[in-house]
Each structure stands twice: as C-alpha cells, then as structure tokens.
Amino acid sequence: MATDIAEFIAPTDLSHALDILAQGRHTILAGGTDFYPARVGRPLTEPVIDITGIDGLRGINRVEGFHRIGTLTTWSDLITTELPPGFDGLKMAAGQIGGIQIQNVGTIGGNLCNASPAADGIPPLLALDASVELASPAGTRVVALEEFLTGYRSTSRQPGELLTAVLVPEEFDDATSSFWKLGSRAYLVISVAMVAATIVCDADGTIETARVAIGACSPVAKRLHALEADLAGRHGDAADAVTVEHLADLSPIDDIRAGVDERRNAALHLVRRTVASCLS
C-alpha cells in the first residue's frame, strides 16, 4: 500500500503548472486550509501540485475595468490592501474567516473552488458581480461566479483547469458594502448564515442598484434577485422592505449548528442588518 504522496510538484511557472494539470492526476494545493482538514486520519497518497510558488497569481491590480484578484491572494493580503469602499464587505468577510493563521495562508481561490455552502468569500463576491478566470493549456475563459458555482461543493471548473483570478468590475468602487455573519461564537466558526450587500445610491440617497447575497442557507450561496429589485428606488429605511417572501428560495438545513426555523429567522435579520448597515 502506498504510504507517501505519489508525487509532489511545486512549479513556479504557470504554463508548466497547466501542462502538469492537463495530465488530470494531481490535486491542487493552495493554502491547504480546506485540503488538510479534509484528509485527517487517512494517508496522504495522491499526487499533489502545490501552486503557491507560481509567479503572478498573488495580489490585486486593475486591468481594463476590473480589479483582478490573483487566486493566491490570501485573506490577510485582502485586508491589508487599500481598496475602494465597494470592497468593504469582502474585507469584513476576510477578517472573519477562521483566525489570523487561517487568514495568513487561506486563499480566495481555494475558498471558491472548495465551494462550501458556508464559504464566507462567496456572498460578498456574488454581491460584487464577480467572475472567475480559468486557465488550461487551451487558453483562458471567464465565467460569472454565479455560474461557476453549480451546487453543493461543485463548480463548473473542468478537470485540468486552474482558477487563476477573480475579477471584480470597477462599477461598484463607490458603492457601500457590508457583510454580516452569524455563528455560535465570534471567531473560528462555520457560518449559520452570512449575508453580503453592495448598494449604489444616487446623490439624494435613493437606491439605484442593490446586490444582496446569502450563504449557508442553500446548497450554494444565492443572490436575492427579487429583493434587489424591490430595494431599487428606496431610501434609508430600505431594510424595512425585506420580508420572508424574499427568502422563499432558500432551503436551510437542520444540523448541529442550527435548526431550519432558526436559520430562516437569522437569515431575515441578517439581511435587514446588512442592508441597513450599507445605508447608515
């Protein structure tokens, strides 16, 4: 029986990494904070490609109307990078992921590819109309995050594709944004529910555009499109417009962390609080 990792490769060059991935055998390792805990108690034998040494995949820069967040950008990187107010919600989420040690190594790309319903990075990025860039030897494609996430821990990433970056359009730079998460304690906690909102108001404070996304209440985090439409045209009291009907599409689970009713109730209050905090 194999007792060691069959192969461990740490390329520094993207095209080399894509050639290795095209063989279809290797598991991708980034910060490892989802990878290792998922393998506790069993031998690590699968071939691994460590992508953390690849040049150019870490950090945030502006490219043609977008903020390009390299897949290896850690939560700590996000928190310490100066970004427009539209990113406040994403930064609030980053600061609540695990603890400092997890934020120091956990990456944005790992969070999206792992695609947990409780991934805190997902709602803020959905609320920013983010898309992801996927690379393979055949080239690069860009997919809206909403389409990338196909279900419970599943994505439309093809075997052999590497997520290289997250793209956030500049149109939300001056928006206000926020993130609220409910868990059983303040830190190191898997979300019972979490909500992110991005709101653009005109000069009189009337809502022009709203994006609201909620996680941990369905197999994959969801945008609340009906609510977004109802928020448009409202003012500072918009949080009052949030009703249970807006949450009808959610299918919260019953588990050790919270029951269905508790999750629904929490979701309603979190959505109101998040919208209100964008407008205050």
Next chain:
Amino acid sequence: MQVSMTVNGRTRTADVEARTLLVHYLREQLNLTGTHVGCETSYCGACTVLVDGKATKSCTVLAVQAEGADVTTVEGLANGELHPVQEGFWERHGLQCGFCTPGMIMSAVALLNENDNPSEDEIRHGIEGNLCRCTGYHNIVRSIEYAAATMRGEDPPASQWKDES
C-alpha cells in the same frame, strides 16, 4: 525529498517524506517538541509557528512547502533571557495546563511585531485562532499586555492580584 529551511536561525536540511507535515518535521526530526499538536485540523492553534514572520498553523503545511522559509518556533524566542511575551506569561499566569501556551505565545509575538500597542480587543482578535481549553483567556490577555508594555520600554500594567507587585 530534500528540504532546506532556517529554523530558529539555523539552516536545517533533511530528507523527509513528501507527506510530512511541518509540525511533525519540527517535533520528530528536529526534536523541537515545544510546538504542540492539538487537533490536527488546523483549528486549535497549538501548533502555531512563525513562517517568514507570519503566524501559521504548522499542522496544515507540508515540510516541503516550507522550503527556503524562515521558521521560528517557541524554542527560538528566548535569547539567554526569556522573550518579553514568555516573561509576560510567567508574570501574569498566562497558563494553566500549558498545552496551548506555545501557540498562544507565537500568535502574541506575531501580533506584537505588527502592533506594539494593541487594545484588549486587538489582542483578543490576534489570538482568535488559538483555543485554550482551560479557558484562561483573561490571564493570557493580561500577559500579552504585560509583554507589549515591556517591549515598548514602559512599566507593565499593575497586576490585578493582591499578592503580587
């Protein structure tokens, strides 16, 4: 596989199995058993070390991933005298059973390297990735406040316990 890194200021080169976690390399091959293994799921923080100055859970890093890195463990802090954070834990009873202590100390060192005058909230935020089963957080916070003051060259806040100076 061969791996080479600096541990507590010394270059260490060794042959390891690729699957070897950094914490196992430190404990079993370098005999640096000050770094503890609490949960193996990256949760508890007992295995926290500094990798290139950043607090990192060494149970979720392969030794080979630390190639070329500068690693500091709790053994690397004292330099003839206790590090101020170690002194703080001594002076303010920052431990009960002691299991979480090395990890707590490393997180505190990382925090104080970035912020030499943290508020109580900032201290609690800085150690949020470390669990203390004795629930001794109160004294841990006092210990870190003691260390912060000492490192700034100030007198540490007075102890809350009467029988101490």
